[in-house]
Amino acid sequence: MNPGAPAHPLLKLLELAQRARAAASDNELAFLAVNDTRVLTPYRQAALWFGTAGVHTLSGVVSVEANAPYAQWIDQLCRTLAAQRETGGALAVEPAQLPRDVGAAWSEWLPAFATWVPLRSLHRHAAGQAGGAAQRAGLLLAGDAPSSPEQLAVLDEWMDIWQHAWRATHRRSAWSSMGGLPARLHGWWQGGARGQRWRRGVGAGLLLLAAACVPVRLTVLAPGELVPANPTTVRAPLDGVIADFAVRPNQVVAAGAALFSFDQAPIDSRLTVAREALGTAEAEYRQAAQMVLNDPRAKTQLATLLGKIEEKKAQSGFLEGQAQRSRVLAPQAGIVLFDDPSEWIGRPVQTGERIMQVASPTDVEIEAWVPIGDAIPLADKAPLNLYLAASPLSPVSGTLRYMSHRATARPDGSYAYRVRATLDSPLDQRIGLKGTAKLSGERVPLIYWMLRRPLASIRQFLAM
Template sequence: MNAPMTTGSVHPAVLLLELGHRARQAKTVQELAFLLVNDTRLLLPYRQAVWWTQEDGVHTLSGVVQPDANAPYAQWAAQLCRHLAQHHPKLGAFTASDVPPDLAAQWSQWWPAHAVWLPVSLATPGAAQGEGVSAGLLLAGAEPFPADRLPVLGEWGSMWGHAWQALQRRRMVSPRQWWARLRQQQAQAAWWRRPAVWAVAAVAALAVWPVHLTVLAPGELVAAQPAVLRAPMDGVVEQIHVQPNEMVKQGQLLFSLDEAQLASRLEVSEQALQTAEAEYRQFAQLALGDVRSKSQLAALAGKIGERRAEQAFLTEQRQRAQVLAPHDGMVLFDAPSEWMGKPVQTGERVMRIAQPDAVEVEAWLPIGDAIALQPGAPVQLYLAADPLAAVQAQVRYVAYDAVARPDGQYAYRVRAQLVKAGTQRIGLKGTAKLQGERVSLAYWMVRKPWASIRQWVAL
């Protein structure tokens, strides 16, 4: 492990040798990038460092293990680096006045006053002279950077780029031997008569055979357009007047909230209204001979109006405590004993009313299986209660945003209308098979494994 060094009394050449030694000891590109943004402080002091490449954008940040490319700071830094790579191809210091106004407007929000741009040319193995990946190191500090240290910084960038190319050569798999062997086989006579060639041709033809891209997702039968009954106010459920899955008529009482507090407030309001009216009549009689009493009649009349409005509001609230069915249908909710005495908040769902024959399929498409589904795409629901007979449906819509499921996973809601109404009841669950566009058989076979590999392997 390297011992920490101070830059105050050490010659820059010694510091450069130390950094070169650390770069040669790096085993991975990630370790080398971490060294660049954090250990360059040996050459000159800075507060923030950004390592940017044209292919990956903001690759590494000083003091951060894994940068978030979608963060506002990372996006602004990526725009600044792209501008510098195009218009400032040489090493140099700059400030906010040297960049476009749209970038300079956010400079003080993210950075101190001074910065240095170090372009680094990353020539990939096998690339022609002058070709390579455009990249650069961006340093920011509160004080101006010493001019005598900039040439040393440029030399460090060259050393670091050489170490990066060495790591790239280790990772590269050269196809020369494979290509030479292939040309040797093609040079042989009657190669097309060999069974291996025909087998390869058959496999290639089978690989491009078009098939429908299908995915499986949890699904269930739900009400198509249910009427959701919610708590009209904060309170406690006093009584449930219907049973689950009961057929109800329009205007039938479904559930009621506890009215004890409302009744008490309404009685107090009525007493206050009577008191205000009596007080108004008293001052109206006194106003015949007292001018001061006459001046108070307007205020008393306003007080009466206020009490009447309060009484009307409480009366309406008491009526709303009795929730009625908006139309005919089947009422859907949990056991009544679970709701009686339960406190509810305004807008909390208590029950639903649905038509028994208005049923559709609801499926939850996982994020990893989010294929393109057009309206009208076929859907087959295999119910757990009847796995041999599939319920046929067609996609009605697919939600744009993924929402959290009770199991903690995010998924897209898919609604599909039944092709033919059946006898299945609402609430049955199963597995939905969603059918997308046509793709090659090879893509259908390697899509899921390749998606899993891409999460762990950088190619």
């Protein structure tokens, strides 16, 4: 064989067949069909078309823009050729053979001559359509010269080989009856232009319906705070005016340490008067006892004077106890929790009025206030997270201890339910830090989670 002579078409066909068998994907096979078929017959443009998906691949183009005018006209041309040539092999195409609305734009998009090679034995699964019957498909080649009968015969053989390789890449696994489901759904989605909008609308609606039914945990947000779990409340032991404090807010104290004291002046004055009255009563008793020696009638006054002495002793003892209680001591060790001392100094207080609390620094829990509109059913030991404003990226986890049955008035005038939760692990954050508590309830559909508040507002409006 002469080395300078062109290769025989059959040798070129064998080479293409070997490359088709070695192709690893659909895209590689499609590229081979539209770009490398020119070794068998010369052409300038090529298009691989499937009846379900339209133009699949174009020569010299990385991806096909389905909405481009060229792709839409090629799709219309291929549909016309597929309808005219349902059986038989490759054939030469001329503009005169086409309907007027299709052939009129031939000179704008294609060269003078074209060849249509129908693909007769493709499986619908290969082009992404449900079902098992054959479907319309074909290869369009356009050039400056018509293909000879010998070239048409070689093209028929080449397309039979190519179709065999295409089917091999789409062979479903025998063990899975669902293997073609994604492809069938894709074919249904990419169907004809007439029902494409309807199918996509239905698909979008089904997708939204499925998303609306996804179960999510019902949650609410509420203002929360770290509070002492079992604090000891220090109250005013008597009526009086606070004179000074021996501690600062958040100071750590030991049991028995001085906390604050009352103004001693009125207490000492009353105690002095009581002691003087006791001394006077005792002097009167001694004088009456001496008079009994000279006047027996004075004996009747001794019982009265003795009772007066006991009365004055009781008053003096009570005032001495008040003097001792006026200096308040810490009932236990812990942190002292109260407001600014300057707001208390010089302020009159009544017996039993709360002044401060003494709490253990490690005995901490979460307190939250759930508004009435956000009250949801919470199970026993429901999870709760507190996102502190000081450290929002490190939530404090806890377990619900109780939720009050009655709403309590808040300082801002609103009503809310008090929630207390125990911490899941020890915490190094100080008492008093505030943040946002997230309470988790039962699982509900996503649509209910989204519409719960609007539905409650509508229900209140309709009930008016």
